[in-house]
Amino acid sequence: MPKRGYHHGNLRAALVDAALKLIEEKGPTGFTLSEAAKNAGVTPAAVYRHFSGRDELIIEIAVQGHSIFADLMEYAFNAGQPSALAAFEATGRAYLAFARKHPGHYMAMFESGISNQATPELATASARSRQVLERAAEELSKHIPEDKRPPASMFSAHIWAMSHGVVELFARGAPGSKAPFPPEDLLETGIGIYLRGLGLIAPDD
Structure with missing residues (x-):
């Protein structure tokens, strides 16, 4: 060329x-x-x-990715309303959809080893995408007595970790990507178990 x-x-x-x-x-x-x-x-x-240097280029991509990711998460959250549960589940599916559609951005955001605090722009962009999931967690847990309610940041971090694990193990073209169930089903089931444990949804009969 x-x-x-x-x-x-x-x-x-x-x-x-x-x-x-x-x-x-x-x-x-x-x-x-x-x-x-x-x-x-x-x-x-x-x-x-x-x-x-390369890190600065990766940071640029990560900032761009967090902006796309936050837009997608916000759209999913709002589309799932008026049910807080539906909105919360929609953000989980949006996580998988983003990882599939924007793999380069996803890896720059989560697998580069660069701190989200590396630049003010990256800190702001990553906080925005995280806050969407925290808002969904807060809405879903409102009816739990305040003294028994998990912090929204912890609640959302658990779901974030679960979503990330499903992506890494079963939704990417990696050696461990073969699974007996679709990634969406794995994530939905995992979220269901977690929410039942918190008393946020009724147990199965």
Whole structure:
């Protein structure tokens, strides 16, 4: 591919697109900034006008991913209303849908080893997506007496961890991805068991 130089189109967006493909192929730590430059059709020197290193490029992708993720979670939460339970379950399904549709963003967000506090922009973006699930947890647990109610942040963190585990083990093309049940069913069943344990939904007959 011929080098098109620094004035090639929207270089920043082109580098993000190139890095997303590399992340999907090699993981967030499996490529170099020079590879991203080559795939974007520019010289490595041009990249440094926009990003100081690979981590900064990954942070850009993670910020973008958290924004997409939060929009999707908010849409799922609002679409599930007026039932707090339906809204909560919808956010769980949205988690799986995001991981499938945006694998490069997902890996940059959760598998790069970069702290969500690395930059103010990343901290703000990640907090927004987390707050959607916390709001769903808070709505669902309102009828539990306050002294027995789990903190919304803990409640949502448990569901987040469960969702992440289902994605990693059964919803991705990894060695452990074969499962006897669809990932959505695994997650819905797991959430059901958790919510019954909290007394949020009635036990099965």
